[in-house]
Structure formats: structure tokens, C-alpha cells
Amino acid sequence: FTTLVIGAGGVGQFVVQGARIAGAAAILVVDPVEARREQALRLGATAVCAPGDVKEAVRALDPEGVDYVFDAVGSPETTALALRWTRGGGTAVVVGLPVAGAKLTLDPLDFTNREKTLTGTIYGSDDPALALPRLLELVTSGRLELESLVGPSFPLDRADEAFQASLAGSPGRVLVEP
Template sequence: MKTRAALFHAVGEPLEVAEIELEEPRPDEVVVRMAAVGICGTDLHQVRGEFRRPTPMVLGHEGAGVVEEVGEAVTMVRPGDEVVLSWAPSCGECAGCRRGRPATCRPLNAAIPNGTLPDGTTRMSYRGETVYRGTATGCLADRVVVTEKVALPLVGALPFDQAALLGCAVLTGVGAVLYAAKVVPDASVVVIGAGGVGQFVVQGARIAGASTIVVCDPVDARLEAARGAGATHVAAPDDLRDLIRSELPDGADYGFDAVGDPATSATALRFTRDGGTTVIVGLPAQGLRLDLDPFELIRKEKLLTGTLYGSQDPAISLPAMLDLVRAGRLDLASTLGPSFPLERVDEAVQASLAGEAGRVLVVP
């Protein structure tokens, strides 16, 4: 079948919207008509050249849409179902998947740098040449073919623009708090970075019952959004040290780096109290390394850990997040930024690169 898709060719070049070939679904696969796709930081790493992956590539892994067609062996969804895409389907066999952490799946993590699906194929082509998939998904397109494990049903009405965020930002940010750090009520939290994922780290801290939530970001609009999400204090990077000294002189119980740069990771660790927990949430550019003072971990007994996709199986965390939305505890609408049609996808990418406070969406 044919579908329009946004092709990333090279750093500095605009994304090209072109009609590509998409192979028909296999027995365990479904065709999803995309309705909304969020521009994620992972996509921006590729656009900036901070990830080195094959091209041309269809970016996009945070999306929602409607099932149009199903293979003969599909049992989990049917045509007409509204679904959220999960970029981490479980293979069911590797160590990560057996312990319920499919984001650490070995076949998946081998596939992502190569721009393929976990089986090593892409099933996409353009003018006879292979087209690669961003984050083993590639959903910046009108349609995408994925296994049924990728298409998670949406139970109950939720606008597609909000539902798309459940595909990555929500599960990553809120999950980092609830599942990776396991923040307890009345705890203190410092969040470095208030972009798309950082806003949901803030909401996760509020949902967990944190009493003090300090957020740091250089963009004023993001800090205002963080206040609305539940931050009790906000600061620009130059003002963070004084704010921590004033409000949390011993440091925060939990520190979260929602950026992923070594400098922001070091900042989150620095402002975590002795015996506290620091979680790296954001992905760093390829090849960067974190310079650690071991005494931060030994003498001060701090715990430093990372989280991927919220440290939980999306098949479990998605229903939990939907319950929070229905209960009015998790707000998706206020986190939305501008939306662009597929033919203006490059404008969407540029808006996100410019630091737009809300999540930028493409609506094919």
C-alpha cells in the first residue's frame, strides 16, 4: 500500500513529505491510521545529528490513531478501535521482557540504532530504496503497519491529541516518578528540565503527593507551565542554587534530570540530599559521558539510576495513566502546544527545536 510520510534525510535539510510504499500487514500486524503524533526529544536528537542513524527515516513514535485493518491472527484489537502506539512491544523471550521491562528488550534495543523493527526489517521503501523507522515505529505518516502488541487500546473517549502523549511523554515522565523513583508522600523533589517529559515528571511528583517540587528551566513559559502542573517553586538555572539553599538546604529527597545532558544530570545529583535518589530521565546525545565524583555515591550514599519509558510495561502503565486522567489527577490538555498538518511537519519540528512550552503535534 502507499502512504504519505515525513522523511528525514540529513541534518540541516527540511523533512520531506513523500508518498512511500508500506508493506501489507502480516497475520499478527495491524494498519493504524494516524490521528496525532507528538514531536519527542528523541526525534530532535536525530534532527540535530546527535544520534547517528540510517536515512531516509520516518521519525515519530509518540502517536494515536484508529485501526483500519488487522491481520488474520490479531485478537487484541479490531478495525475501528482507537489505539495508542507503544514503541516497546515485548518479545516475551529476553531477560528484560521476562521481568516486565520491554523497553530494555534486547532485540528492540539492537533494532533502534539500525532504524528497523525488532525483526530487522523496515517494511517501508521510497523509489525502490529502504526507508528506516525512528524508534522502531516511524509514525509521522498517514498510516503505519505495526504488530498488534504496539497498538494499545484506548478505553473510553479521549481526544487524539491528548491520547498521543500517552505513547511516550506521559509514560516516561509520570512513570519515572511512580515506578522508577517510587516517590513517597510529603517528599521533596527537584526537576531539571521542564520540556514535554519534564512537565509530566512534575505532574507525577504532584500525583505522588510530594510537598515541595522545585523545577529548573531556562525558558520562562516552561516554568509557568510547570507551576500549573504542580511545581511549588521554579527557577532559571542561574537562580537554582540560591533557591535550593533557601527551600531545601539539605537537598531534595529525589532529583530528576528530564534533559539528559551530563551537565543537567550532575546538577540533579548535586541537589539531591545525602541518602536521596537521582533519576536520569532524558536521553543524552550519542557518545556523551557522565563524569562522576564517587564520593557522591559512597560517602553521601546517594542512589543514581536511569529510567526508560517509565520503568514499567506499557501494557500495565497505560491503563493506570488512563485511570488517573479519568479521575482528574493527570492533566493532558494543558500540556498541548501547537498542532501542524503533515505537510507542515518541518514547521512542527522547528517549533519544538525553538523550545515551545507545550508538546508540538503533527495531525496527519
């Protein structure tokens, strides 16, 4: 199966690894930040591109679209893109949290005629009692990489710098420590 991940921040990086672990034949990641795209390649993406190049990248993968598209951003615009690049019979999954009150506009004819599925998930939609042992096994076996997902760390009195580092697109999660 083929996978497109929209957004290579912290959530998207976990999606890339999940797709790799699940056996995706191709994992394409789109993100505007080069450092995040490079990180996605290290974590298992087979191809990356900037947002302006996604049309060509998806068509190079499969002109019909992608089997699974994960929107790790959660904006109405990225969810609409996820549906656009989902092949007929494929599934678009909203993983990133949308802003409260955001509205999604979609083409119901394309959505229905091509039998696409749109679903959302929060925290993997799994029972933590079942998921945590599996996640721990994946981490201890080295199949799920966590260390590179942590970015720079700042003391509390430099929280403004941490915020700026996060806005600049740090490939790992920016931490603020007391």
C-alpha cells in the same frame, strides 16, 4: 519528600505531575524557558526558577539538598547537576534520553560518602499492562492532565515552522499532522 525536576519539556511536565500525584511536599522545576516554567506551576510545581537561580532555589527548599532529583533533559551536564543537588541518601533519576555515547563525570567521593543513588528509567520502567489502567484512571479522574501538554499543530507542509516552534521552547509538544 522534596523534588527537583531539571527540564520542563514534555517529559519534565509529566514528572511534575507524577511528583504531585505521589504527594511531594515541594516540587521545584528549573528550565530556561519562562513559558515552560509557568506551565510547570499550572501542573503542580510549587516553585520554578531559571538555571542561573537553581542554587539559591534549592538552598531555600533545604540547604542539604533535595530527596529526589529528576533529570528530564538527559545530558551529562544536567545529570551531574542532578547528583549535585541530591541530598545525602537521596536519589537522582535520569528520565531524559542521553545522546548515544555521552559520558558522565562524577565525584565518586561525594557520591559514595553521601550514599546517593543514581538510576535511570525508560518509559517509567513499568509493565504497560499494569501501568496503562492506572494511567487511564488518573486521566479520567482529572488527576493527570494531558490537554495542556499538547502544543501547536502544523500541517506537514509547514514542518519547518513546527521545528522552529519546538526549538523556541513551546510549553506543549509540537505536532506535525499529515
